[in-house]
Amino acid sequence: MGKRRRVAERRKTTPAVVGGVIAVVVVGAGIGAYAMYGGGSAADDGKQTAAGHGEAEKKTGPLSAAEVRTTAEGFLAAWQQGKPAVAAAATSDTAAATTLLTDYAKNAHLKDVTLTAGTAAGGKVPFSVKATVSYKGLTKPLTYDSALTVVRRGADGKPVVDWHSSVVHPELKDGDALVTGEAGTPPVKALDRDGDEMTTAKYPSLGPVLDGLREKYGETAGGSAGVELRVIRGKASKKAELSDKTLVELSKGKPGTVKTTLSPSLQAAAEKEVSKTERASVVVMRPSTGEILAVANSNHGFNIAFQGSLAPGSTMKVITSSLLFEKKLASANKPHPCPKTFTYGGWKFQNDKKFEIKGGTFKASFARSCNTAFISQAPKLKNSDLTQQAQQVFGLALDNWAVGVPTFDGAVPVQSAAPMGASLIGQGGVRMNPLNMASVASTVKAGVFHQPYLVSPSVDNRKLATASRTMSASTLSQLREVMQYTAAYGTAAEAMAGLGPDYGAKTGSAEVDNQKKANGWFTAYRGDLAAAGVVQAGGHGGDTAGPIVASLLKAGS
Structure with a gap:
């Protein structure tokens, strides 16, 4: 009973x-x-012992x-x-x-x-x-x-x-917290370069950017806090440079005002372009100043365009080419090897579909994105050469950019043997995002590195990053020549059609483990505009990221 x-x-x-x-x-x-x-x-499922007590079996299987x-x-x-x-x-x-x-x-x-x-x-x-x-x-x-x-x-x-x-x-990452109360950081009203307010209703991609602006300038922009339910980031999220996020606003605070460099027309165009493709991200900036004019992502939860950490594939060859020109290991119009394969450090590297160029120039190899043309020079380079070139000339991988919101400034670690060879073509340990690669194109166009920024440094007197040296006139001239040739006749020609003659471009495809299609990259400049984009798992950059970048270069002219 x-x-x-x-x-x-x-x-x-x-x-x-x-x-x-x-x-x-x-x-x-x-x-x-x-x-x-x-x-x-x-x-009921346990085994019954003589004493009548259940002894549970460990369950296995689906x-x-x-x-x-x-x-x-x-x-x-x-x-x-x-x-x-x-x-x-x-x-x-x-x-x-x-x-x-x-x-x-x-x-x-x-x-x-x-x-x-x-x-x-x-x-x-x-x-x-x-x-x-x-x-x-x-x-x-x-x-x-x-x-x-x-x-x-x-x-x-x-x-x-x-x-x-x-x-x-x-919205919570492990270690984050949910808290309701008076927000520690007052809200901000972010303005575009023309003085109009920017909202996520108008520009869906800007959620992470607006969160970052609030975190950086909320205390100093003249506002007062309201009562909100917020995601408060923990140690791991802060390390990943994720900003606190408002989920519900119970009472409005008084927002302060922060003016940005974003162009309303280019931002709208960028939002439209990435909305056509899954997992697309793009950045547009002005080479002569470093001002960021647009930033957009297909997925609005994380700002891949600013904070992504992805292998840039062959767009990295812009930096590598500048190194080879400086080291006298290549010259734009002189013959340069482009075999079907090249073995270095025990790895066998090959070109797309194992093509080769017999008797061609380095310019031809760059325009067609010949991997072996770059890997073949690895034995003549020091392990630290590419790292120093990226840091000293292009201002990358020093973790010192002061953009106004959180960014990842690129990574070009010192490597040896095969990984060092792979880094020359944007694989190995090299990691970038569209902001980094737009900056690379900007450096080529301007002739000197200007750190990208979203908020003028005059707003808070912060110091922008600088490069420790510039390219020689000969290196810069050759780099512009091979990028212009690629935009006119190489893998970037279809996307860049009709945008010349003051232009240059480089395509890229970065292979990712357990991903059927490569990430497609494209970086280019036209006049006083530079842009870069990536379409993850999109395939060839000229076919995927290329049309997005080219459309924005055209729209901004």
């Missing part, structure tokens, strides 16, 4: 989905918590639909009921989950939480969240979508929610 009663009680407290909403009837706190994790069925459903429902039910410790016990990281779920009510001041589970796909369960942000008499609704993934715990095979902070809110 006692056994039947306990089973019945457990059944009363088993989570149920009513109209997609997690609903739990709790008879007793201890029994309810037990039932959420399938206590009744777990006891999760069943019932295990996924029961685990997800139990977790969501406990969270919805405001029982963070119970919900956290159903995750792979009880401590981290307890902290964040406790803070959800305590520090984020979220109440009346309703969680609606969607249809599971394997172990992944999407769900929607409806809640109310309530702080000192101020309230606002909050709705968003998230997802959790159920996995089998290694220690005992029990199904649990694979814990990451993004389960609680998709």
